[in-house]
Amino acid sequence: MTFFKSNFLKIFLLLTVCFSYSQNSKQQELERKRQEYLRQIKKIETLLFQGNKEKTSVVSLVENLSFKVTVRKNLIAITNQQANLLTREINNNQKTITKLRDRLTILKEEYASMIVKSYKSKSEQSKVMFLLSSSNFQQAYRRLEYIKQYALYQKKQGEQIKSKTIELQALNQNLLYQKKDKEALIKENKLEKNRLEIEIEEQEALVSSIKNDLRKYTSQIKLKQQEISKIDRQIAKIIRDAMAASNVKAGKSKGSKTFVLTPEDKQLAASFTANKGKLPWPVRYGLVKVRYGIQKSPIDRTVPIKSNGVRIITNQGEKVRAVFDGVIHSIFIPKNGNNAILIQHGNYFTVYKNLSKIQVQKGQKVTTKQVIGEVLTSKATGEAMLQFSIFKNGDTQNPAHWINQM
Numbered sequence: 452m453t454f455f456k457s458n459f460l461k462i463f464l465l466l467t468v469c470f471s472y473s474q475n476s477k478q479q480e481l482e483r484k485r486q487e488y489l490r491q492i493k494k495i496e497t498l499l500f501q502g503n504k505e506k507t508s509v510v511s512l513v514e515n516l517s518f519k520v521t522v523r524k525n526l527i528a529i530t531n532q533q534a535n536l537l538t539r540e541i542n543n544n545q546k547t548i549t550k551l552r553d554r555l556t557i558l559k560e561e562y563a564s565m566i567v568k569s570y571k572s573k574s575e576q577s578k579v580m581f582l583l584s585s586s587n588f589q590q591a592y593r594r595l596e597y598i599k600q601y602a603l604y605q606k607k608q609g610e611q612i613k614s615k616t617i618e619l620q621a622l623n624q625n626l627l628y629q630k631k632d633k634e635a636l637i638k639e640n641k642l643e644k645n646r647l648e649i650e651i652e653e654q655e656a657l658v659s660s661i662k663n664d665l666r667k668y669t670s671q672i673k674l675k676q677q678e679i680s681k682i683d684r685q686i687a688k689i690i691r692d693a694m695a696a697s698n699v700k701a702g703k704s705k706g707s708k709t710f711v712l713t714p715e716d717k718q719l720a721a722s723f724t725a726n727k728g729k730l731p732w733p734v735r736y737g738l739v740k741v742r743y744g745i746q747k748s749p750i751d752r753t754v755p756i757k758s759n760g761v762r763i764i765t766n767q768g769e770k771v772r773a774v775f776d777g778v779i780h781s782i783f784i785p786k787n788g789n790n791a792i793l794i795q796h797g798n799y800f801t802v803y804k805n806l807s808k809i810q811v812q813k814g815q816k817v818t819t820k821q822v823i824g825e826v827l828t829s830k831a832t833g834e835a836m837l838q839f840s841i842f843k844n845g846d847t848q849n850p851a852h853w854i855n856q857m
Contacts, residue, residue: 481533488526494738495519498764509661510668510750511832516654517749518740523647530640537633544626551619558612669751676756682785683759689781690800690845709844710798720797723775730774730854731820733803733839737765739857743849759847760840767828767835771803773817782813792823804838
């Protein structure tokens with residue numbers, strides 16, 4: 452029975468260790484996300500709310516505040532998950548501690564019983580008599596082995612008690628740390644919820660202040676979206692024309708949906724593909740304000756905002772960098788001054804829009820992280836925003852899948 456209990460406890464502890472490892476891995480991942488949201492909020496404060504609010508348009512203020520509220524909600528949700536996970540870990544640890552205490556009690560009782568028995572027959576004379584009273588040599592040998600094994604068992608029991616005691620102390624200490632971590636998370640979440648309430652009130656007040664002129668602001672948003680879409684179509688045409696030209700040069704149909712690449716270009720494209728998820732950011736410091744795809748406008752939820760790339764808020768005068776080796780295919784300068792650079796990487800293109808300065812020339816080879824220009828700062832909003840896109844054979848790609856930790 453003792454053997455069964457001992458093995459059952461070992462299996463229980465092994466399962467507990469495996470479960471704890473899984474929980475710790477999840478806790479580490481949640482903590483990584485929480486820290487990322489904290490960094491995002493810090494960047495939002497730095498890049499969007501430290502300037503002169505009087506110069507910022509109401510539309511931009513609502514968009515910025517909405518963005519901040521969303522990130523704050525994500526932070527609170529992650530912190531809640533961490534607290535809940537810690538609660539489960541604490542409960543599991545308490546169960547393990549109870550099991551260990553019970554086992555330790557049994558071990559101590561067994562050890563005490565052995566000591567008493569050993570004391571009653573501890574004299575060397577008793578042991579000698581026990582051996583001498585053997586009827587033959589084989590029995591004497593078996594009795595000698597029994598005495599040795601009994602002494603070894605006593606030693607092992609003592610060592611096991613010591614080991615379980617240390618294990619119990621470590622679990623108790625870990626439990627104390629977990630409880631402190633949980634208290635800190637709950638306290639932090641309370642502060643974040645208070646901040647969120649203030650921001651939501653401010654957001655609602657701003658939205659309420661523009662209700663009477665909602666049609667006007669909606670028109671402004673639509674006009675801005677139309678301008679962006681027009682530039683996107685022009686850039687897409689440049690890439691399609693480049694693709695057609697590569698096919699004509701190779702004696703193929705210009706209607707092909709893929710590039711015809713030289714061996715050198717194929718190698719470059721393969722290298723670009725191999726670095727998916729590891730490419731550096733196109734700016735040293737920034738925050739993605741608008742992600743890839745279709746989103747609803749925070750001003751008018753019926754108005755869709757289409758983004759064929761990402762829009763990154765950064766510092767005024769921030770340098771723009773190539774995300775990978777390539778060749779400057781085109782420098783696009785529209786009438787509104789929203790300059791763009793197209794870098795070709797085999798059958799891939801990276802596009803950098805909304806530049807004030809351009810520091811490269813068409814046909815020039817560039818390397819990863821090489822400065823190619825400078826982000827334009829809007830006179831109307833005071834925001835410095837880079838629009839960044841990735842294309843493969845003329846089709847847009849989600850930059851978050853390509854850029855490291857975007």
